[in-house]
Amino acid sequence: MAPVDTPARRATPPYPAPTNSVGPLTPHLYAPDALRPLRAKEHFLKADTLVELHTHPWPQLTFSTRGVIRLSTEDGSYIVPPSRALWVPANMSHSITLIEDAELRTVYLHSWLGPQWEKCEVLEISPLLRALMLALDTTPDGLPPADPHAAQRERWIAPLLVDELERATQIRIDVPLPADKRLRQLCEALLRNPAGRATLAQRAESIGASERTVARLFRDQLGMSWQQWRQQAVLAHALPLLARGMAVSQVASASGYATDSAFCAMFKAATGKSPTAFQHKRRAANDVNPASAAA
Structure with missing residues (x-):
């Protein structure tokens, strides 16, 4: 299913304006489905880059292997350093600002995968959770996966990753409105x-x-x-x-x-x-x- 990019009011906080703006980084090329319930992508982005406001019909887990990012929704903003990840529910409009040069990683989950959190959650990343997220193939649709067994590995990793998510410590590091x-x-x-x-x-x-x-x-x-x-x-x-x-x-x-x-x-x-x-x-x-x- 292709993403539904809908215009929405930008988050209110008037932080310093980013110097570079990019689109939503092609989430439709990583859409999770029953065959591939977890999809991962990675992008190297410079500081002061804004990933424009967008939404898609599946939840995501956002983190960076290096560099601090800020993810904003209509209800506030969340600061995400490399030691943490941010859960974003399905159909929630969000934008991302790179506070530092960062290797941005995103994991999309099929809608039937838990947890069923209805709001954003900042999570402490355990060593196991980090390893599971980094083990996922990041090749977009239309290209052969770097790992020929990617789909099978994603199905094996999915239940363990979800269990680790539900065990993760939730942290308040947001600016709610x-x-x-x-x-x-x-x-x-x-x-x-x-x-x-x-x-x-x-x-x-x-x-x-x-x-x-x-x-x-x-x-x-x-x-x-x-x-x-x-x-x-x-x-x-x-x-x-x-x-x-x-x-x-x-x-x-x-x-x-x-x-x-x-x-x-x-x-x-x-x-x-x-x-x-x-x-x-x-x-x-x-x-x-x-x-x-x-x-």
């Missing part, structure tokens, strides 16, 4: 100006609500506190700036932090590395492979 109009207005105001240091009470007053009401709405609508949501929003804003080489002190200020040390502590707690280590890793990857080809 609420349905409540007043709370969405507050969230979008911060996304437009992450450097703003207004308190929650001040932001609540701007939408005609009390601080207590807004705190409750964050818990009820987004399942997290205001502080947790703000951290996720700041992280999503800061990663592209760091990847482009902006000084850590400038990124901290642009993210609304009064001190570099406070920003660095938040960043390391969220990603497992300091902002400087993140930048050094990216520069080292560029030095090793400066000519990564865009698909």
